[in-house]
Amino acid sequence: MQHSLKTIFPNFSNELIATIEENGSHQNFETGTILMRTGQYIKNTVLITKGKIKIYREGEDGGEFLMYYLQPGQACAISMICTAKSEKSQIMAKVVEDVSVMMIPLQLMDKWMMEHRSWYEFVIETYRSRFEEVLEVVDNIAFRSMDERLEFYLKRHSDACGCSEVNLSHQEIATELNTSREVVSRLLKKMEQRGLVKLNRNQIELLNF
Amino acid sequence: MQHSLKTIFPNFSNELIATIEENGSHQNFETGTILMRTGQYIKNTVLITKGKIKIYREGEDGGEFLMYYLQPGQACAISMICTAKSEKSQIMAKVVEDVSVMMIPLQLMDKWMMEHRSWYEFVIETYRSRFEEVLEVVDNIAFRSMDERLEFYLKRHSDACGCSEVNLSHQEIATELNTSREVVSRLLKKMEQRGLVKLNRNQIELLNF
DNA sequence: ATTCTACAGTAACATTTATCACAGATCTTG
DNA sequence: CAAGATCTGTGATAAATGTTACTGTAGAAT
Known part of the structure; x- marks a missing residue:
């Protein structure tokens, strides 16, 4: 050990x-x-x-x-x-x-x-x-819509690993939130436009979180 | 006591x-x-x-x-x-x-x-x-839509009270499921048409549950 | 280099749920 | 009984989410 x-x-x-x-x-x-x-x-x-x-x-x-x-x-x-x-x-x-x-x-x-x-x-x-x-x-x-849930999800991940990159595909995220990849892609794109994240292949960088 | x-x-x-x-x-x-x-x-x-x-x-x-x-x-x-x-x-x-x-x-x-x-x-x-x-x-x-959740909700109630009548208004049910009264009314009406419930004022009788 | 595969973006459309508006029914209270 | 309140039903419409279909791109495999 x-x-x-x-x-x-x-x-x-x-x-x-x-x-x-x-x-x-x-x-x-x-x-x-x-x-x-x-x-x-x-x-x-x-x-x-x-x-x-x-x-x-x-x-x-x-x-x-x-x-x-x-x-x-x-x-x-x-x-x-x-x-x-x-x-x-x-x-x-x-x-x-x-x-x-x-x-x-x-x-x-x-x-x-x-x-x-x-x-x-x-x-x-x-x-x-x-x-x-x-x-x-x-x-x-119960109370939040998908965009808020996605933000929360990303926050949890970065908290858990102590870093600001989340190394997951949109499909994996979708599965864990029980939604579809397209929805995740759309919402992430919007978040990128708002300057909250930077999107790479298999990786999401969190900014200003 | x-x-x-x-x-x-x-x-x-x-x-x-x-x-x-x-x-x-x-x-x-x-x-x-x-x-x-x-x-x-x-x-x-x-x-x-x-x-x-x-x-x-x-x-x-x-x-x-x-x-x-x-x-x-x-x-x-x-x-x-x-x-x-x-x-x-x-x-x-x-x-x-x-x-x-x-x-x-x-x-x-x-x-x-x-x-x-x-x-x-x-x-x-x-x-x-x-x-x-x-x-x-x-x-x-996470996995069910509102009509299924409503059915489950009613089932829980009748299980809890041991009877087949649920004495709640549509508004109260909506609040506990975090949806709106209109949605509850509509879904209940459909359930009534399928013969699952009988609707009265402030009371829902469960049939064949 | 070429092919294959997984990943990502996006438009068009369907479905579900939420919201608004209003009307009728039933109960309560004076 | 009349007036007010609460509850229920329902249409029209809006917004969010899910689905289908297709495209392009990056990396892996041959």
């Missing part, structure tokens, strides 16, 4: 870190791997130590409606909760940048809640922040 | 029930009361013992986008999670049928997680089911 768990999860107590290293199983997955499918039973809680995972809702037509991304130091809220009851997943999880993860068997996830205060707080905080993120998504689709 | 806590929350252990009765504060609120506002800090976890509370997201224009309803035997997931960190609420909660609730101070909510297994399970299950409900809402607005 390149970085220690303690660096990635600074709030975990030392005993918790030790327990995780002892009981968790460290695994790597390549970009494109589907880690979780709608309807699948969940057997593990996943802690991300490297890479990026996209959590989305799948439409019948192949839409991949973006809920949020998971990055190092985060965990899958869905898996944590469903795990506790060994329920079915209601979402899809796909690796979008090669990841390293710690898999925690469901019994332990549950057991640690009582034994490790820092684990308990991490789980609660994970749940809270994800719930909030999903609420924001609802806000966007 | 008309019914005992034990009847309404059958999974709570007897000790937990006793603790709740000892430490919680029993309160009543009339229809129309706003129990929680966006941006407000949360100081209590709320257990519903009677009535109905609507959890919604407020739009700038006064839209009241429905997330879900809280009924007896349920608790506000938002309050449980935010409580743990004393965070701001991201939603609105309005009484839609006179309610009785138990208010649990935030420190206790947290403390009981360690002390009462049945409380822990209740909190986790509350979170899981609400998250799922919100995901379903996302599904609907």
Whole structure:
């Protein structure tokens, strides 16, 4: 492992870190791997130590409606909760940048809640922040039109990667917003005319955001 | 109290029930009361013992986008999670049928997680089911058109009240779906023509649902 | 270099949803 | 009952979004 768990999860107590290293199983997955499918039973809680995972809702037509991304130091809220009851997943999880993860068997996830205060707080905080993120998504689709949603989408991306370039094709963006490529192209062009972005092939530079 | 806590929350252990009765504060609120506002800090976890509370997201224009309803035997997931960190609420909660609730101070909510297994399970299950409900809402607005969303909305209502009449005006429905009354009227008329509903003033009877 | 493929731009048109305008029906209140 | 308020129905029109069709361009593959 390149970085220690303690660096990635600074709030975990030392005993918790030790327990995780002892009981968790460290695994790597390549970009494109589907880690979780709608309807699948969940057997593990996943802690991300490297890479990026996209959590989305799948439409019948192949839409991949973006809920949020998971990055190092985060965990899958869905898996944590469903795990506790060994329920079915209601979402899809796909690796979008090669990841390293710690898999925690469901019994332990549950057991640690009582034994490790820092684990308990991490789980609660994970749940809270994800719930909030999903609420924001609802806000966007319920109250905003496509041009605003697109702006928000780009902003999220640049926030997530810490840079001002978004390396995605119009088609990929359209899929994640559940609209069509043409609409995305049109709106991006308008944004370019307003001086908000600069469009290149497979790349959108954000200006004045 | 008309019914005992034990009847309404059958999974709570007897000790937990006793603790709740000892430490919680029993309160009543009339229809129309706003129990929680966006941006407000949360100081209590709320257990519903009677009535109905609507959890919604407020739009700038006064839209009241429905997330879900809280009924007896349920608790506000938002309050449980935010409580743990004393965070701001991201939603609105309005009484839609006179309610009785138990208010649990935030420190206790947290403390009981360690002390009462049945409380822990209740909190986790509350979170899981609400998250799922919100995901379903996302599904609907992301992938479905207004006629399907309206059908789903009516179904939810009849499920929630256990009857086949929905006593709401077209305007109220429009507000909760963030559309306009005219659209709702038109779509309902079409549903009536297809034999799915019967329309009366302030009431929609669901047939063959 | 030529061909192939993915990506991007754009016009024309269809569909869905929102908005405006108004009329009739039903209930409430004095 | 008369007057006012609320609720519902419906046409006309506008705006946003989705769809189809076609073009051009950049990069990859042969």
